Amino acid sequence: MKRLGLAILFFAFLVALWEWAFRARIWSPVLLPAPEQVAQYLKNAAEDGTLFHATLITMRRLLTGYLIGIIGGLPLGLLTARWKIFHDTIGTMALGLQTLPSVCWVPLALLWFGQSEAAMLFVVVMGTLWSVVIATDTGVRNVPPIYRRAALTMGSKRLHMWFRVILPAALPFIVSGMKQGWAFAWRSLMAAEIFVTILTGFGLGQLLHYGRELSAMDQVIAIMLVIVVIGLLADKIFFSPIESFLHRRWGTSP
Amino acid sequence: MIFRHKTGSVTEELALIPPSKLAIENVSKSFRTSSGTVLALDRISLSVAEAEFVCLVGASGCGKSTLLNIIAGLEKPDSGRVLADGKPVTTPGRERLVMFQESALFPWLDALGNVLFGLKLKPNLTNRDRLDVARYYLELVGLTRFERANIHELSGGMKQRVALARALAPNPRVLLMDEPFAALDALTREQLYGDLQQIWTSRRKTIVFVTHNVREAACLGDRVLLFSPHPGRIQEEFPIDLPRPRDINNVDLAARASRIMHALKSFGQTEAAAVAK
Incomplete structure (x- = not known):
């Protein structure tokens, strides 16, 4: 309290x-409107549905790309951790691309996919995927060999070993990779929405962009606040409970 | 009291099964290190009778843990073979469970979850049966109250008790113990010596116990085998015919231990002399 x-x-x-x-x-x-003006904008935008609609569109893009990134990243990370050949190839590529700021994907996505949803999806997936690959790889490599040996003697092998021993043991790493992936996905989507002005739906990034075009500073600040709040909520609602569970189980301090 | 509603399979699961007879025949194993090849085990032959408690003692690096891993099926010998009840050991199997030195408990599971792990891999049991069996063993090691505890919340001694329960739960014929008490304080260890002897008597297992603690070996084993390093060989064998349960502080036991210790030191000196030449 x-x-x-x-x-x-x-x-x-x-x-x-x-x-x-x-x-x-x-x-x-x-350049600096009063807090009241920003609040007024938020109130209007909330009442006429603009804000809700934009948030919905942005979240849909974000979650789709994020899920694809995780679903693709986890198995790739397992592959790179398990086989040297994948580590040397896919692993090295992931490491390289992970260092690339995700906004750098925007020009390429624009040229490849044009002003489309696909372009934004691509940018978000690229933002998420590589962090998840790297985190899974690191997590699996850091599993103490004794867990594997103990499980082996109890009759665990192949899929059971992967799903009941190695993945759970790597979970703290994987979750922090997912969290990093989320942050990257969020950043890259905002970059994409600001640069990709399309007619398939106005996201928060686009509202931000048009706020600038119209020199509507109250809109710019208001949308920025919304973006911050969404980021905070995602952390508090989704990641914090998982992390505190891991801290309780593993006995690591939060 | 847990078994008020014993089902057929639980009774069967908890029934005593005949412990295994082990035969280790001419087992050799070498490792490549940066300073050359080390012969960790040199043509070791050894037989362990059903329900026998054998302790392997030696300085660290004498290959005793390697032998244990080979018996477990976790490592393959370069030559020779291990037979369990006449059948060659090639892979790990739940007939021969290992209890490791450091805690190999899974931190993502609670105490009960750890004991259940091996049971869940056993077919032909209902989940209710598995739970009953797991609780039986947690009670056997005196941790009923801690079944929902996270691993990090347990003391070192309690962790090894959970590890013991986990190793016992799938009802193996052989228990392989790799310095399981080395990291514990003396008081906790003494308690566990008592518990282990009692459990061994009541559950009838063949136990191969690796330790560098001579007193511990004399306290627990029917036989103590002294390993010499470089190359790993069984140097000498000491039968311990003291009555059980044995107290680690018993005078006769101390006398046996000091005899083994003497032998351990003497070949340490011959080796030093050999190096000096």
Whole structure:
């Protein structure tokens, strides 16, 4: 309770600081609108459905790409961990591409797929996939050999070994890879939405883009806030429970 | 009391099964290291009777753990073979379960989940039966209250108790123990000596127990086999005919242990002398 109170106090202070900066006219109101204007925009956008619609479209793109990235990344990571030949080839490629900032995929995606959903999906998948491959590979390699040996003597082999021993043992690594993948997917989707202006649906990134085109700073800031809140919620709702479960089981400190 | 509603298969699962007879015939194994090839085991032959408790003692690096792994089927010998009840051992199998030195318990499962792991791989049991069997063994090692505990919450001694329950649960004929108590404090160890002897008497298993602790070997074993390193060979054999249960602090036991210790040191010196020449 005390922690929550302090956190609320902190954010209230930030808003107060903002309000003060606005009133002091340090910057032009066009560049720095009042908190109230931003709140007003949010209220209107929420009421006329723009915000909800844009969030839905963005989340659909994000989740589709993210899931494809994980579904593709996990088996690839297992392959690279299990066989040297895959490690030297796919593993090296994954390592290289993982270092590539995901926004760098946008020009290529635009030329390949044009202004389309496919282009955005491609960018999100590329953002997710390689982190998941690397994390799975690292996780599997870090499984203490004694777990495998113990399981072997109890009659575990092949698929049972993979699903009941190696994957669970690698779980802490895999989850942190999934979390990193999520962050990359989110970043790359925003980059894609800002650059890819298509008519198949207005996402949050596009709202942000048009806020700039219209010099509507309240819209820009409001959408940025929404994006931050979604990122926070995803962390608190999805990743935090998994991580705290892992910390409890493994006895690692959070 | 857990077995008020014993089903047929649980009774069967918990029934005593005949322990195995082991025959190790001319087993050799060498390893390549950066400083050349090391002969870890040099034509080891050894037979272990049904329900016998054999301790392998020696300095670290004498190949005793390697022999245990070969008996388990986790490693293959370069030459020679291991027979369990007359059948050659080629792969690991739940007839011969291993209890490792460091905790090999799975941190993603709780205590009960760990004991259940091997049971789930046994066909022809219902999940209800498996649960009953797992709880029986947790009770046997005195950890009924901790079945839902995470592994990291258990003390070192409790961890090894869970490991013992896990190794016993699939009802193996042979228990292979690789320095299972080495990392524990003296008091906990003493307790476990008592428990292990009792369990061995009640569950009738053939046990091969590897240790570098001479006193421990004399306390637990029917026979203590002394290994010499480089190359790994069985140097000497000490039958221990003291009555059971044995107390680690018993005077007769201490006398046996010091005899074994003396032998252990003497070939250490001959080896040093050989190196000096």
